[in-house]
Amino acid sequence: MKYGFVLPFGDARTAADLAHEAEAAGWDGFFVWEPVWGVDAWVSLAAAAMRTERIRLGTMITPLSRMRPWKLASEAATLDNLSGGRVMLSVGLGAVDTGFAEFGEVTGRRTRAELLDEALDIVTGLWHGQPFSYDGKHYTVRPTTFAPPPPPVQQPRIPIWVVGAWPHPRSMRRALRYDGLLPSARGEDGAMRQATPDELRDIASHVSARRAGAVPFDIVVEGTTPAQDADRAAAKVRAWADAGATWWLEARWDAEQQPGALDGLRRRIAAGPPGGG
Numbered sequence: 400m401k402y403g404f405v406l407p408f409g410d411a412r413t414a415a416d417l418a419h420e421a422e423a424a425g426w427d428g429f430f431v432w433e434p435v436w437g438v439d440a441w442v443s444l445a446a447a448a449m450r451t452e453r454i455r456l457g458t459m460i461t462p463l464s465r466m467r468p469w470k471l472a473s474e475a476a477t478l479d480n481l482s483g484g485r486v487m488l489s490v491g492l493g494a495v496d497t498g499f500a501e502f503g504e505v506t507g508r509r510t511r512a513e514l515l516d517e518a519l520d521i522v523t524g525l526w527h528g529q530p531f532s533y534d535g536k537h538y539t540v541r542p543t544t545f546a547p548p549p550p551p552v553q554q555p556r557i558p559i560w561v562v563g564a565w566p567h568p569r570s571m572r573r574a575l576r577y578d579g580l581l582p583s584a585r586g587e588d589g590a591m592r593q594a595t596p597d598e599l600r601d602i603a604s605h606v607s608a609r610r611a612g613a614v615p616f617d618i619v620v621e622g623t624t625p626a627q628d629a630d631r632a633a634a635k636v637r638a639w640a641d642a643g644a645t646w647w648l649e650a651r652w653d654a655e656q657q658p659g660a661l662d663g664l665r666r667r668i669a670a671g672p673p674g675g676g
Contacts, residue, residue, distance in 0.1 A: 403646060415449065417665070418447035420665065420668050428454060428455040444457070444458070448482040458487075480549055488560070527555075558578040561580060562574070562581045580618050596639060597642070599618070600643060622649075626667045
């Protein structure tokens, strides 16, 4: 099991400082969220790259359906070169209640899924280099010789984690084409939520049956653990590891509403990963 910390708020300088502290405390990854309108994730990660040497850096998550895929391909490849090959890219449809409608973004789930599939094809295709062309329903790309950027350090590509809705076949097939799965399931209220440990066991079996002999594949879950009780934190994470998870992300999404929020994040980072680092 590897351990990442998700920064739920803060500017680029905060990201750089806390990534530095997370690396010193033994965390394996440091992640920032990518808003429709807000602090830019890739600027924040670039700042973090300049203050760190080992820790992996990524988004949680990039709503690729509302982005220009060639712009994202450029940003991720540039950061991978800057960081010496430490980028992780997490993608999904995104949460429409974070400003999609307000800024005129597509909100229909089916269209967003189509855009996500095509954008992933384009991002990975551009990383492989020129000549590259693409003809899709939503995007058309033609080869270009104008100032192509250097490819990512990581080959054959920057690792991509994809949100997969269990047990929907199309969503799961999408995730299995890449390098990791952020497993979700539909709750009784109809809303999507993280899969439970019991569901995760079935998901892990599904993944194993379809990726036998393939390169390593991550299953990524998130939650919160206490800084002051290492045994209880480790036990909580162990249940997910036993179910098949390979990454735990400490994600305190409501932290900004708490008194002394930034100090609280720093204390949790300093206490180290729930598995002991």
